[in-house]
Amino acid sequence: MLLGTLIYGFVNSAILALLAMGFNLTFGISGVANFAYGAVYIFSGFSAWIFLNTLGFPYVVAVLAAILLAGLMGLAIYFGVILRIKGMPLSEVMATFGLGLAIMELFRYFDFVGFRYTLPVFFDGSLSIGDVYIDYQRIIIGLIAVGLTAALYLFTNHTRTGLALRAIAQDERSALTFGIDPDLVGGLSMAIGCALAAIAAVVILPLGTIAVEGGYEVLINALAVCIVGGLGSTVGILVASVLIGYSQTFTANYLEPHWMMLVSLIAIAIVLVVKPSGLFSHQKELEERI
């Protein structure tokens, strides 16, 4: 029982971390809270499904195409909508939220509802650790979450583009004097964020069916992890996803399942009251309270 809870808690944490990564990257760099994030996630799931089943692409090509498409969509959202209202956070939230609503409900209109809409797992089968059975897909989720975090770390710390992204995040004016174009970097951060959402979708969605409602849940989960961890902090979202992931799994296993959501919400509320900018954020004390 305890071993199972520990293992599934880890998988749950990995899922949360994967979900939050893209949202966090976009927010951390361009300061845009992308409320169309859940819609992009669902969009990538369905587009991968269409590439696979309707157009008959091989699996690898279909997945890569879905990820690329999500990235392009991110660019389109940034240059089509966000750039026009840059610097008005509330308008950004409202516009991306409206866009996400439109995308998700469009899928519902075209009747993308039901159990047929599933993505295939990478490998079939399961593994037993002690007396706990765990399927390969969940193990792969864990591995990909760890791998992607490492890759993102290397990208943002050791490549020119990654450093440009961080420069904009830290001080936009100084970055400008070094010839970094903030609009381009903002668009890039949006594209990468959306591509990360697509990766998460391709990896996580095989566990269940692709459902429009999932988009809203993804957005709320991503928000929760980012709030607890501190918006824009990478270490923060790892710690926060472990915290929320384990607390959810433990309450689900040892208490009734409908306390699960309550526990994570209370965790969020406590973190917000005690240390509003999250556990690992670099915000100044004065910015968060007076």
Added chain:
Amino acid sequence: MKKRKERIDRGIKVRAQDIFALTSYREMLYLLVPGAIPVVGLLCFAPMLSNYWREVIISTAIYALLAISWDMLMCAGLLSLGQSLFFGIGSYLAGSLNHYLGLPPILTIPLATIGGGLICTLLLLPVLRLRGIYFAMVTLVLPLMLSRLVEATRILGGTEGLTGLTPFPNQLTAVFLIQIVLLVTLFGFRRIKGSDYGLVITGISDNDRSVMSAGINIQWYKAQVVFLGASVGSFAGAFGTHMDMFAGMPGFALDYSIMPVAAAVVGGVGTFFGPLIGAFILVPLSEALRALGALRIVFYGLFLVIFVVGIPEGIFPYIQRKYQQVERWVDVT
């Protein structure tokens, strides 16, 4: 030849508002007509509508009240993403007073308005020190948490909610009641914002440190603003409860948080008229789109994007500008 747009206040605006020398009927009308439009529009137009559209007007007015209450909090720099907290508390308070104690709506609504305002203010008191996005996040989480709490502990009817509450005697009473409250709130809040008190509140949102250094206790002012906003929100909740004869978890639904913010952003933040206009565009729009079936929400989302991107300042400031200023192109030399 480069040109730029120049905007100059109309002479009539300067005389009527800044100097305040009303010398003719034209100038008096210039001041009065904009204020009279919502009054005449709401009170005379609504009774002529069919039953169905009266229902729409009522739900529009509920959202408009929540949006105006959101705007009041925004004036003090408190960004709230949880108007459904106010709505839900007001709804449960009126519902349980009616259900358990059997009080009539004429008592439950005022009690729920004041009581809901107090409860919400007490709930938010510990986090009033938070600023900006952090306050917003707490308010977003609170209603979700309370609805889960009701679900998990099964108090106040649990997931079933409280049903069979006393309705209003007839629809027209309800329409007039909510419209009068809406107008009183609208003009009252505008009056408050125009007074010295409003100056302090706006100061808190512009620069809270300098207000503090003027020896003003900003937490006390913020608490008062939250009480004002929460009372109006709770009234909307209490009213909605008696309208639907039901109080339950849907009162904490995300709809009541998102719609007011959308209305205020579309209409123009900080003007009180803006959120009203926004609500009266968005809610009837979503009803009118009902004919489209499942495509309704798609178009709704797209309209939201178009409004926000097309008129970023908001509809009301845009109209206000056209009304008060002349625009012309001048050469840049």
